[in-house]
Amino acid sequence: MPPTRPAPVRRGAVGSAALGAVTPVCLLLALTASAAVTWFTLGRPADRQRLDTLTAGRGTPVPGMALDLLGAGAATGGRLVLTLAALAAVAGISVLVARNRPSDAPVLVPAAAPAASAVLISAELRGSAVDAVLGLCCLALVLTDLLAGGRGRRRIPGGVPLGVAMTVQPALVLFAVLLWCTHSRRRALTAVAVTLGLDAIAWAARPAGTIRYWQHLADPAVVPVADLGDQSVLGALLRLGLHELPLLSAWLAAAIVVGVLALRRGAAFAADGQRLLAAGLVGCAAVVAAPVVQPAELGWLLLAATGRVGRRPEDRALWPIVAATAALLPSQALDPRIEPVTGYLLLNAPTLTAAAAAAVLPFRRRADPLWRVRRTPGPTPQHPLGRSYLPLLPAVLRPVSRPNLLLELLLIQVGYGIYTTIRNAAPDRVALSVEHAREIYRWEQAVHLDIEQTLNAWALQYDWLLDVMLDFYKLMHFTSVLSVLIWLYVRHPSRYRTGRTVLFATTGLALLGFWGLPLAPPRLTPGLGFRDSPVSSPDSAPLGALTSLTNQYAAMPSLHIAWAVWCTLVVVTTTRSPWARIPAVLYPVVTLFVVLTSANHWLLDAVGGALVLAVGCLVQYLLTGRRLTDRDRLAVTTPGPPPSATAEPEAEGTPQGGVATPPPPPGNPPPHGP
Structure with missing residues (x-):
């Protein structure tokens, strides 16, 4: 048998x-x-x-x-x-x-x-x-x-x-x-x-x-103009400055137009089998029509997030993340609180997102060949640290292609908002921060590393030099990082994701230091003689209006040093041009000199920043198996960009919508996104 x-x-x-x-x-x-x-x-x-x-x-x-x-x-x-x-x-x-x-x-x-x-x-x-x-x-x-x-x-x-x-x-x-x-x-x-x-x-x-x-x-007058917790269209129009008849006319017009479009689209998608999407679209229209909208009512955006927008796999994740961000995060988290950047669109992002989902966004039908897209995973040449269970992320989440630009801007904005919120929420314990600073200074004196006072006393003799260093301290911290990120995204997309992940991991780890070890910078430690200008007192703040947005007692570790060293590693390992490498190598040296001379950081803060960057690189390595300092990609040349998305055929060549699609002619690739 x-x-x-x-x-x-x-x-x-x-x-x-x-x-x-x-x-x-x-x-x-x-x-x-x-x-x-x-x-x-x-x-x-x-x-x-x-x-x-x-x-x-x-x-x-x-x-x-x-x-x-x-x-x-x-x-x-x-x-x-x-x-x-x-x-x-x-x-x-x-x-x-x-x-x-x-x-x-x-x-x-x-x-x-x-x-x-x-x-x-x-x-x-x-x-x-x-x-x-x-x-x-x-x-x-x-x-x-x-x-x-x-x-x-x-x-x-x-x-x-x-x-x-x-x-x-x-x-x-x-x-x-x-x-x-x-x-x-x-x-x-x-x-x-x-x-x-x-x-x-x-x-x-x-x-x-x-x-x-x-x-x-x-009565629409009961909606307070300054109440940002209300995310209704009526509240957005009130914050825009409309009142009485113009306010009612604009609100009713928006509610009728969005409601009619959402009902038509909802009925079509319900017939297409996408009942969650249909419910989400009509729910978003109800958000637009409601006179007062509480945060829980934005949950309809998560149902609308089941819809699919975009051709490339890199574009497909944009809409769900936008919907989740608008539904779950307060509008203040999208506002960087920097006057040139603050805008009406950011503060009313949930309302505008719901209106766009209900009436504008081109969601795909199930019969669309691009209903399914498959992302090409990035290669992993070897297992990190020789462990078979590493890297931690699956291959589909380790691509090396250029990501969606709007998605990256959203992640940077939300990441900066979360970073600012947590950094400012760190315990602002002045007495404990000053005591920690004195202990740091005594330890540096014991090992003869107390160079801050010498540098600060020398800089106080030259007002113009101190002004230049303070401008460098304020401007270059963000400008240099954004410049390197833009350069990677445009010129070296295969290395962009690695560099961005290291930067995000480093910043997240630094927040733990801000919370667990509040530390006063030298200029805010009384009795030691540190000053930011010849006429200032030891408890002054050199950053002007920007100091009201940050916790001044979050000096350990120094993100100025961590981000500067990150810029150097990225540039040196990506390009061979001496015109880029020489400034990149000098940048962290100049940054260290500036933060010590202007009494904004201790020397051990800089050491802590370098250690946090090292741990961030390790986190990235364990997640994806790629290192920030890899040089092997410099010699790799490709004749053209690889296909980033491929439409997966359904069983027996018939998509889920029931409409058969003819096979592609011989010699032509299947339809895919650009």
């Missing part, structure tokens, strides 16, 4: 099993984090006051009545009910998104729960926890009505969840219009009837509170 052969294992079966094991773990972690953060934020005084307003009938009428009927008017009971509602919303959204994900995007299975949890936690930390829970519950109710219709027996009549959500957020009536346009008219009418019935019950129970609620929604 011949031996039986084991059944072949389908490709992706192991991956599906692994994802199935990962999903419960991710869901459990997301629920735990959501419960902890929700319970904590609901205990803040502002949220306790908001909960009292809600249950007393002065807030949203129907949720306040529900809390009263559950006996949750007290602070502890309200916190418990809202925490359970938040957990139910996170779990429901996770399950619905995982079941309706695009067929070739299994990564959304474990990412659905963290995404829903991230929306909740980010909204709670940025605004009112009560409004964040209500907003996420409305999102879960809408998705329940839209996405759970054809799965199993319906326990709740269609249209009821949407009607409840419309009662809390009237702008969600756009989803009833979407149901009407997609021939689900009974569900649309049911949703409207449920909304009218709940509003009538609230009116009968609390007429005064209901009247105040609808007056609040109908």
